[in-house]
Amino acid sequence: MLRGLLSVVLMLLLGGSLLAAEKPNFVWIMSEDNSSHFLKLFDPTGAPTPNIDALADQGLVYEHAFSNAPVCSVARTTLITSCYAPRIGTFQHRKSFMVPMPEGLKMFPAYLHEAGYYTTNNSKEDYNAKKSADVWDNSSRKASWKNRKSGQPFFHVQTFTTTHESSLHFPAKDIQDKPTDTDPETVFIPPHHPRTKTFKYTYARYHDRIQEVDRQIGQLVDQLEQEGLLETTFVFYFGDHGGVLPRGKGYAYETGLHVPLVIRVPEKFRDQMPEKIGSRLDSFVSFVDFGPTVLNLAGLKVPDGIDGHAFLALGNAHLMQTDEAFGYADRFDEKYDMVRTLRKGKYQYVRNFQPFNFDGLMNNYRYKMAAYREWRELFDAGKLNQTQAQFFQARPAEMLFDVEADPYEAKNLANDPQHAKVLAELRGRLNNRVAGMPDLGFYPESFLAENAADNPVAFGQQHKDEIAKLLEIANLEVLSFDEARSNLMEALGSSDPWQRYWGVIACTSHGKSALSLGKQLEAIAQSDPENLVRVRAAEFLALHAEVDPAAVLKKAIADAETATEANLILNTVVLLQDGQPGYEFDFQQSDFQHLKGSRGELDRRLEYLIGK
Structure with missing residues (x-):
């Protein structure tokens, strides 16, 4: 046994x-x-x-x-x-x-x-x-x-x-x-x-x-x-x-x-x-x-x-x-952006949701590399050709590349009539992915930290319709201004702060074409109840109407509650200081002492802007 x-x-x-x-x-x-x-x-x-x-x-x-x-x-x-x-x-x-x-x-x-x-x-x-x-x-x-x-x-x-x-x-x-x-x-x-x-x-x-x-x-x-x-x-x-x-x-x-x-x-x-x-x-x-x-x-x-x-x-x-392959790029250390990509077959579709935030915007760690520093110096000296200079210039809202013929994505086909059908298909596919998730990137990071950190997936599902609406407003960037104008006016007048936020961003993407909405944007910059919407309106006016943004942005920092919110504001500061036409700002370390939360990325920005 x-x-x-x-x-x-x-x-x-x-x-x-x-x-x-x-x-x-x-x-x-x-x-x-x-x-x-x-x-x-x-x-x-x-x-x-x-x-x-x-x-x-x-x-x-x-x-x-x-x-x-x-x-x-x-x-x-x-x-x-x-x-x-x-x-x-x-x-x-x-x-x-x-x-x-x-x-x-x-x-x-x-x-x-x-x-x-x-x-x-x-x-x-x-x-x-x-x-x-x-x-x-x-x-x-x-x-x-x-x-x-x-x-x-x-x-x-x-x-x-x-x-x-x-x-x-x-x-x-x-x-x-x-x-x-x-x-x-x-x-x-x-x-x-x-x-x-x-x-x-x-x-x-x-x-x-x-x-x-x-x-x-x-x-x-x-x-x-x-x-x-x-x-x-x-x-x-x-x-x-x-x-x-x-x-x-x-x-x-x-x-x-x-x-x-x-x-x-x-x-x-x-x-x-x-x-x-x-x-x-x-x-x-x-x-x-x-x-x-x-x-x-x-x-x-x-x-x-x-x-x-x-x-x-x-x-x-x-x-x-x-x-197909789906890609995304958002904040990278202290530098903000929002890019979504869809590679399908030989084509790469790139959607720059904030195209005025040029790629080469200052990021302290990147510029420790000698090649980065030299590249920027050559751009400042006017010694680059257009393909090499693009890194330091505003991008189109949409880019389309044939990566088999153009592996380093130097030739944007988005405006090529022969590729209009491919562009429309990939745009639609990407929109379906972004709306279907839904994509939380349409809310500022500081807002998500306060409202979604405990359960981001549930927050996204609860706000799926709102995110779809924000995507719809953001996509006004890819229309002509005449086609987008009435919807932009509606977004700027919305009771929802994030619809106003994306309405302003879309205006900035349209550039000087949107100056006909300048009065409405001036009012937003001065009196919108949401701090970050005021910042975005000041950004538009500085880039396209030559209105000095310093006072609005100084007040925005004073009104900010967290280091995360302030870091997003400083992204606009660096854009307006280092890009064209270039503005001067006079911030002191004491302007940031009241902010709550982790200061790591904020301190990187301050090191660049005002030193240690």
């Missing part, structure tokens, strides 16, 4: 071990701050990466993989939640407030953890949503799969900082004193950058960093092989968003969103994969899809309520494929 019982127990234990052994392991390798343009595997102008190439030979290359956001915290939060950031309130970088996960959802590694996986992260998190205790067994610089139980399947994330933006924060003397392994005379400089000594050196130095991270990736893969784990482990390699050369990281262009993605398929599971090993796939995948894909490969249910879908499966499961 005892012997029989022991046999049953032994069989159960062996069965459990076999079951564990049948479950695949997963390793995610992320290199910081590099787009697909920097790897020869994806672009002939990129750096050689023999170790990543070896993963590709034994797996799959994704030609169209996208970070949904072009900056760390928003991109990484999208990855870990499998949810679009503007829907769940995690779209600002750096966060001024943390939000909960959507009701009923966890960050996806928690589902692996519940299923018996050992989950580890080494080590960057940078999430804008609150993390539960069951997401990681260990998240630290010492985290590794090595501490799991015998036979326990694992999911491990490894971030390499070698290619981070800070690697290009070198003193100008390095150009002479520290030669690069890559010959600066051989590197490709895209058309939006000037081909100067500084830019050539910066590109060459970054190619060196790409090759160094490739070496580190090779060492990590060798570890897995030496421990006998490689043939049961799916290895994902990808960049965490676009590259750090100017107009990459932080900006919703291909260079900020299009990432390299290679997935090495372990030998044990290759016969269960419908895809041919070594192939290059054209289907579009985005960061919202990565978590569901891992869960699917692990044999786990993908939770309802997320935005992504699995793009790989064991067996012959039919998976959804798409040729």
Whole structure:
């Protein structure tokens, strides 16, 4: 009897071990701050990466993989939640407030953890949503799969900082004193950058960093092989968003969103994969899809309520494929913007909701890079061609690019009659996405912090009709002024402050054409009951009617309650000071002492405007 019982127990234990052994392991390798343009595997102008190439030979290359956001915290939060950031309130970088996960959802590694996986992260998190205790067994610089139980399947994330933006924060003397392994005379400089000594050196130095991270990736893969784990482990390699050369990281262009993605398929599971090993796939995948894909490969249910879908499966499961990718860019450190993108097939549609906020607007951390500083100096000196100068000028509300013919998005096709049908289709598709979420970016950050932080998803659903109306007003930007005029007047006279807010922004986007509404805008600047609406009206008058905004903006700072609100006001100050025609402001540190809340981004602005 005892012997029989022991046999049953032994069989159960062996069965459990076999079951564990049948479950695949997963390793995610992320290199910081590099787009697909920097790897020869994806672009002939990129750096050689023999170790990543070896993963590709034994797996799959994704030609169209996208970070949904072009900056760390928003991109990484999208990855870990499998949810679009503007829907769940995690779209600002750096966060001024943390939000909960959507009701009923966890960050996806928690589902692996519940299923018996050992989950580890080494080590960057940078999430804008609150993390539960069951997401990681260990998240630290010492985290590794090595501490799991015998036979326990694992999911491990490894971030390499070698290619981070800070690697290009070198003193100008390095150009002479520290030669690069890559010959600066051989590197490709895209058309939006000037081909100067500084830019050539910066590109060459970054190619060196790409090759160094490739070496580190090779060492990590060798570890897995030496421990006998490689043939049961799916290895994902990808960049965490676009590259750090100017107009990459932080900006919703291909260079900020299009990432390299290679997935090495372990030998044990290759016969269960419908895809041919070594192939290059054209289907579009985005960061919202990565978590569901891992869960699917692990044999786990993908939770309802997320935005992504699995793009790989064991067996012959039919998976959804798409040729679309949705992107978003909002506050990036202290610099505000609101951009939404839709890549469909070979076309990239870019919707600049505040097009007068030019890309090159001051952002302290960006301008630590010598190439950024030189680019701006050359613009100020009038030494750039139009393609190179665009970074420092107001943008159109709509841009359309054929990224196969024009990979660096230099030729805007939005006004080309031959592309009118494509423009209308992509505009409609993007509007449907934004309204359907709904997108919380139509409210100022300070308003969301006060009213939506406890449950952004519920707030969005409760205000879905209001957000649709704000989108409708914002879309008056893409009409001619004559077509938009009556609706703009209605928005400016609305009892809803955010309808007035977007009405003013739309007027500013129309420029001098909207001067016929100048009297109404002057009244708003002087007496609107909402502080931020007054600021936007002063912005219009300063840009297009040559009305000095200093008094209105000084009072707006005095009336502001939080550092977040004041930082948005200072975005207008920097725009009007550094852009044309240029205004002078006389702020003192004492003007900001009364403000509540986190001051990190505000202090960055004040450092630039008035010094420490």
